[in-house]
Amino acid sequence: MDLLNAFVIRQSDSKVTGGFEQLKREELPAGDVLIRVAYSSLNYKDGLAVCLKPGVVRSYPMVPGIDLAGTVVESASPDFTAGQEVVVTGCGTSETIWGGYAQMARMKAEHVVPLPAGMSLKQAMGVGTAGFTAMQSVMALEAHGLKPGGKPVVVTGAAGGVGSVAVAILAKLGYQAVASSGRAEMAGYLKALGAVEVIDRAVLAAASPKPMEAEKFAGAVDSVGGDTLAGVLRMLAAGGSVAACGLAGGPKLATTVFPFILRGVNLLGIDSVRVNNAGRRAVWQRVVADLPLGKLDSMITVQPLSGIQELGARILAGQTRGRVVVDVNA
Numbered sequence: 550m551d552l553l554n555a556f557v558i559r560q561s562d563s564k565v566t567g568g569f570e571q572l573k574r575e576e577l578p579a580g581d582v583l584i585r586v587a588y589s590s591l592n593y594k595d596g597l598a599v600c601l602k603p604g605v606v607r608s609y610p611m612v613p614g615i616d617l618a619g620t621v622v623e624s625a626s627p628d629f630t631a632g633q634e635v636v637v638t639g640c641g642t643s644e645t646i647w648g649g650y651a652q653m654a655r656m657k658a659e660h661v662v663p664l665p666a667g668m669s670l671k672q673a674m675g676v677g678t679a680g681f682t683a684m685q686s687v688m689a690l691e692a693h694g695l696k697p698g699g700k701p702v703v704v705t706g707a708a709g710g711v712g713s714v715a716v717a718i719l720a721k722l723g724y725q726a727v728a729s730s731g732r733a734e735m736a737g738y739l740k741a742l743g744a745v746e747v748i749d750r751a752v753l754a755a756a757s758p759k760p761m762e763a764e765k766f767a768g769a770v771d772s773v774g775g776d777t778l779a780g781v782l783r784m785l786a787a788g789g790s791v792a793a794c795g796l797a798g799g800p801k802l803a804t805t806v807f808p809f810i811l812r813g814v815n816l817l818g819i820d821s822v823r824v825n826n827a828g829r830r831a832v833w834q835r836v837v838a839d840l841p842l843g844k845l846d847s848m849i850t851v852q853p854l855s856g857i858q859e860l861g862a863r864i865l866a867g868q869t870r871g872r873v874v875v876d877v878n879a
């Protein structure tokens with residue numbers, strides 16, 4: 550392959566543009582592992598980057614695409630060999646490191662993990678950063694004492710990427726997962742993933758004069774933030790925790806200290822980017838153990854890279870369902 554098809558974002562005279570280009574292999578940044586990319590994926594942050602919104606890309610030119618999965622072409626690291634299938638999820642990709650919206654990528658070995666056992670490249674991108682974050686969120690809740698058998702665990706933004714994977718994992722682990730969604734038509738999809746109940750997202754986001762409400766949830770995975778997270782905090786049971794991992798509904802959080810000081814609830818921050826290689830492998834091991842592949846397959850839609858800007862606009866508008874895998878060779 551002499552020329553690589555890539556989506557490239559450039560800045561010139563403070564004007565940011567994005568489009569397809571043919572790159573030479575030598576133009577890829579330095580790194581120890583050269584990977585022939587098969588699939589990338591579409592995360593909320595990818596939508597921001599390809600739609601040229603500020604806040605994600607921090608150096609130019611940039612090949613966005615937070616995630617990638619493919620086959621090692623050559624490796625200067627003893628940890629990887631040519632022909633091996635590997636995965637990269639958010640590690641600064643699309644921010645300062647070139648990512649997966651190109652037919653090849655050159656990465657530092659510390660950011661690369663072997664394709665998890667039993668999973669295809671497409672399925673690994675079905676997980677991608679969104680699914681990785683959902684798994685991290687559940688692990689954080691467990692580390693703060695969550696166990697099956699208690700009150701339900703609520704998942705916000707449930708029909709999205711993080712949400713869908715979180716619902717499926719929680720159900721597999723024996724929790725009663727309550728899915729909060731703004732799309733009533735997703736109820737069947739969410740129940741098939743294992744949700745015991747689907748609630749309208751307005752329930753959590755509604756304004757309340759009370760600093761706390763009835764103790765409904767033992768835990769929460771929140772990919773929405775804003776008023777939704779404030780509502781979740783008011784409804785967490787004593788000792789419960791919320792893994793706060795997203796801001797699809799807004800970055801501001803207006804709350805009181807009462808849930809923290811009267812119910813001992815925990816607000817756990819989740820960051821999927823600054824995770825070392827051993828930590829990444831540990832999260833993937835849990836994904837393999839706790840995310841049923843049949844349910845993962847039901848979340849996946851495969852789309853061509855050629856339509857990436859339209860796909861980006863759709864995820865920002867909350868119109869995608871589950872996980873979009875991007876075929877970078879189409």
Ligand SMILES: NC(=O)c1ccc[n+]([C@@H]2O[C@H](COP(=O)([O-])OP(=O)(O)OC[C@H]3O[C@@H](n4cnc5c(N)ncnc54)[C@H](OP(=O)(O)O)[C@@H]3O)[C@@H](O)[C@H]2O)c1
Pocket residue numbers: 591592593594678679682705706707708709710711712729730731732735750772773777793794795796797798799819820821822864865866867868869871
């Ligand atoms: N912390 C991390 O490291 C990390 C990693 C990955 C993602 N994230 C963040 O997690 C969030 C979700 O990412 P994703 O890839 O899962 O995106 P996604 O697929 O678009 O899912 C987001 C979901 O949130 C709901 N939603 C959208 N707009 C909303 C609004 N205005 N108010 C309330 N709910 C809304 C929708 O679910 P319903 O239709 O079901 O309501 C949507 O499907 C994003 O903010 C992303 O940046 C963070």
